[in-house]
Amino acid sequence: MDLPFIAATMARRGLLMPGNPVRIVRQFGALGRWGFGLAGELRQAAARSPERLAVIDDERQVTYAELLAGSERTASALNLRSGERVGLLCRNSARMIEALIGITSIGADPVLINTGLSASQLATVAKDQDLKVVIHDEEFAPQLALVENTEKIRADKIQAGRSKDLLPPAKPGRTIVLTSGTTGTPKGARRPTPGGFRPLCSVIDRIPLHAGDRILLAAPLFHTWGFAGLQIALALRATIVLHRRFDAAKVHESLIRNDVDALIGVPVMVQQLMDLGERERVTSLRVAAVSGSALPGGLATRFMDRYGDVLYNLYGSTEASWVSIATPADLRAAPDTAGRPPFGTTVKILDEDGSEAPTGTIGGIFVTNEMLFDGYTGQEAKNPEKSLLETGDLGHLDDTGRLFVDGRQDDMIVSGGENVHPAEVENLLAGLPQIREAAVIGVPDDQYGQRLAAYIVLRDGEKLAPDEIRDHVRRHRARFCVPRDVIFLDTLPRNATGKILARELRDSGQ
Template identity: 70%
Template sequence: MDALFIAATMARRGLLTPARPDRVVRQFASLGRWGFGLAGELRQAAARSPQRVAVVDDERQVTYAELLDRSARLAAALPVTAGQRVGLLCRNSARMLEALIGVSTLGADPVLINTGLSAHQLAEIAKAQDLTALIHDDEFTDRLGDVPNRIGEKQIDELIAATPRGLGTPPERPGRTIVLTSGTTGMPKGARRPTPGGFSPLCSVIDRIPLHAGDRIMIAAPLFHTWGYAGMQIALALRATIVLRRRFDPAEVLTTLAAQQVTALVAVPVMLQNLMDLPTGHAGLKAVAVSGSALPGGLATRFMDRYGDVLYNLYGSTEASWVSIATPADLREAPTTAGRPPHGTRIRIVDGQIHVSNGMLFEGYTGQEAGSRTEVGTGDLGHLDDKGRLYVDGRADDMIVSGGENVFPAEVEDLLAALPQIREVAVIGVPDDDWGQRLAAYVVLRPGETLGADEIREHVRAHRARFSVPREVVFLDGLPRNATGKVLNRELPRNF
């Protein structure tokens, strides 16, 4: 059954179209020799479509043949051996792909580092992850302090230019990419991502999200983030053209979508909010795939009303990869749903918490012994409706008890986010001397809109129980977010 599913999905997405026999042979030979990690996926794409543009960024464009050549040269030149860890502190660019694939080619483990971290956090991560070297964009030099063995942009280019051509040989063990958890509540942990064992993981996603071979895909989500990284893996497998920009600017994104004839966009929800602040949209998109945080109330419907029914919402985590995918039809019928589990994924609700099993569960945190897992908990509370759709009710550790009642901040947050006057909102629990805990709402209004604290409280009171009404309503110019768009609750003011 799995083989039939894979074959049917690959055919629908254009991966089985005829091509020159010699290229097809080299393509599958590359996968057989190198496996389905980054090095193997690049080699199969270069074997089948060597002159197709692989990456377009702010500075240049490179073909698949050129990307393979440069990453292989870099692998040969890096002062790194198999099994060592190399940090990557880079924004989205072709150079980051060259470095990421080059490190993986060696059998070393790339550690993807959030570009929003402080100098102190970077030093702590370099130590905790035992980095042999750190590849970084030049703009971060001043943050690196005493971090040893740093390799900047100019040095990367010099290493590539000075190294003879050669494609290398497969390492005994493929490099394991380490993705750092979001770190919104503490120091990020490193989660080891598994190497796919075949076509099944790819087909599980593209069966539900209509991405096709040769698409032009803009990855706006940071490549150091689980979702941006997954988008890159999918794009390489599809031999797509990957469009990247170092920084997200909504107006520039619209210009790029049109100029580069982009057919699919990989983003995080806050980016869609920013796009919706612009007066116009882009009509050429066939799929907009988002992940990384919950879709705020009403955003899915508003976005599809402007861009068409092209929105797909993937709910997952660094540890679980994907859990469920909501299609446009799901989001039209139930805008707050996280969708249904894709092929090969199973969801269980255990004591109100979401547990998942699939073929791409993480292998453990760095510092812990690696091992296979059959199921992981996401740390989120959730429930299923009678159609099998999943709903995420909030983080298990975010639920508060106010006067003996269980209160879910996310439920109130979603209610307020649907108000037309509100651009963004965060609701959290804070200590209360009388009730144990109470809710506080942090609200950002849209330009030119007015809304009072009492009006917000009355709206909640009219739609939810009295213990869900936020005692404090704080108006801000913007919510503090990390580089992937997640709200940093610890940085919300508590001066009330």
């Protein structure tokens, strides 16, 4: 049964601590009326801990009572009907949270927009998602020039209405998260609203976040992991530390200045913190939870050697929410593992015939849990019965049940009749001490159909010749895994969430 698990997890993470009886009644009353979406989670936090700092951002500090009032002013100022869609094009800030929760509080659907999209992509998204309004930071006004038939409102100008008590909408607003868009126009994925405490407990059972923690949300709030971090933080009545842009040196200083307990980010942020070199130790940090892309080879071990055994790696996607979580113990034992599925999640490795693959054999990764997405906008619900969802990734399980991701199904290439997984070579190269970052992709080849190309970023002051890289791969992998193209770059092209842009890599190698 779920109840013992939920009760035990909530007790361990401080969610069942005694408190003011009146506030506790109001807290659970808010959840009863508003549900477990963002609007309900903010209201339960404000009912239980109104004076607690909710957000510390680059401009101000606001308590939970003030954050709720700001979201209600936003809701009151917007002339929207239930089900209408509102684009949010903002950097991390209290103002963005107020707008996001204000939109859902009146039953409208917020669409979280990647701040790295081009003007033409923004115009396509606005049309495809049928946006009634776009709420944006001032800096993005020029990028919205091509957006037509959509009202544009600056986020810092929106709160003209008076705060007033709102009634729960007949139909709660549904948050829409855009896919990464690395291969074309992003699609909108409808996020489900949690139906109770189990989704929260499934994550915090494995990642030890506690009620009242100070959590630095470095991942963009428009990203699936950043959005999930916000949901978790509100449920925990945490103090959320936000910065508009990620700057490794400033974030390191913020971790110390704000006495941060937990950092939620993407792997490239951890890499950039490591690139700072030895600095003042962050003694308060208990959790550094990353998601969104693979951890480069050796990074987990190096990070924990410096920061302590605090690193957690969540593997998931916009569509699947989470698939597995690797703890520090998992990463010490196998630094490239994606960990194990948390409570309530089932993961299977299936071969091409749909049969379960033997231990150690690569196959497609399939998952089911209660937070699978409800389909893309413009389509019927894709997975109404929460059956197994194909992630699009290839992976295998070891004999302890740990999951390893071996690459995307569409990234695998056939070179001279041999199946080659670029991620296998990428992880091997990332382990070389001279290499800061490596990306390996397939490119067309007249003789073999496809071949591997390696794109390398060296650490400052280091040197490697292309033949040294090829020889390293040749010593550890089959001959068809050796990249014939080795291109050195100053940086790898990434989108705003840290994912590598393969199209730009191919262009840079021409």
